[in-house]
Amino acid sequence: MNIEVSNVANLPTKHGDFLIQSFKEQQPSVIKEHLVIFTKDLEKIPTVRIHSECLTGDAIGSIKCDCQAQLNYALDFINEKLGMVIYLRQEGRDIGLFNKVNAYSLQDQGFDTVEANHQLGFASDQRTYEIVDFIFDYYKINKIKLMTNNPAKLNGIKAKIVEQVPVKVGHTEQNSNYLKIKKEKMDHIL
Numbered sequence: 001m002n003i004e005v006s007n008v009a010n011l012p013t014k015h016g017d018f019l020i021q022s023f024k025e026q027q028p029s030v031i032k033e034h035l036v037i038f039t040k041d042l043e044k045i046p047t048v049r050i051h052s053e054c055l056t057g058d059a060i061g062s063i064k065c066d067c068q069a070q071l072n073y074a075l076d077f078i079n080e081k082l083g084m085v086i087y088l089r090q091e092g093r094d095i096g097l098f099n100k101v102n103a104y105s106l107q108d109q110g111f112d113t114v115e116a117n118h119q120l121g122f123a124s125d126q127r128t129y130e131i132v133d134f135i136f137d138y139y140k141i142n143k144i145k146l147m148t149n150n151p152a153k154l155n156g157i158k159a160k161i162v163e164q165v166p167v168k169v170g171h172t173e174q175n176s177n178y179l180k181i182k183k184e185k186m187d188h189i190l
Contacts (some may be wrong), residue, residue: 002026003134011037015072016079023138025131034131037075038084042139045162047083049074049147050132052090055097056104064104069169074147077165083145086135093117094126129156 006022016039023034038046051074057067074085092100099120106116114124136142136159145163146153154161 001130001134003131005138013075015075018075018079023131023135032089032131034089034135035087036084036135036139037078037087039078039082041082042084042141043082045143045145046141047078047081047145047147047165048141049078049083049085049167050088050129050153050157051085052088052093052127055091056100063172063174064107066169066172070167073167073169077147084139086132088127088131090127093122093124094128095120095122125152127152127156129153132156133158 003026004024006024008019008021011018011020018037019040021036021038023036025032025034049070051067051071054062054065054067054071056062057065058071061068071085077083078085091097092103095103095117099122102120103113103116106119107113111119117124136144136157141159143160143162145165146157146161147165147167148154149167154164
C-alpha cells in the first residue's frame, strides 16, 4: 500500500472538540483521502465507527438512507466515550458518486439498493477495509469496540472486536424499504 499520513490538527465541531488526521491512499487508478476524527485521549480499547462517505446523506441530509444520522450519532458517542471515527472515501459502497446517482435512478424505477448495484454491474457492496488495518497499526490499536450494524465490517478488519455497538438511528418513512433490504439481503443487524 502506498499511503501518506498528514499532520494532526484540531477540529472543533458541534459534537465536541476533536483531532483530525488524513490518510492519502494511492490505489492503481485513484487516490483516496480518508479522515480519522478522534478524541485527544483514547480509551485503552477505543470505540470506533468505520463510516463510508455518503455525500447525499452526510452533507446534503438525504433521508433515503440513515448515513447522516449514523455519523452524527457516532461523533456524539465517541466524544463522550473517547474514541474515533474513521471516515472512508468509499461513496455508494465504493461505486462512486456518479454510479450512486445512477443507482438512485434505478431505485426510482423500482429496483432495490442491491438490485440497482447489480444492474450497473457492481457487487452489492464493493468496500474493502485494508486501509482500516493500516490506520489501526499506525495508532497501535489492536482491540476495539466497533460501532456498526454491518457484519461484513466485523470480519473485514484485523483488530480484535471485543464489543459490537449497534447504531440504530435514522429510520424514516423514506428509507424503510432501504433498511429492510440492508437487513434481508446484506444481513445488517437492524
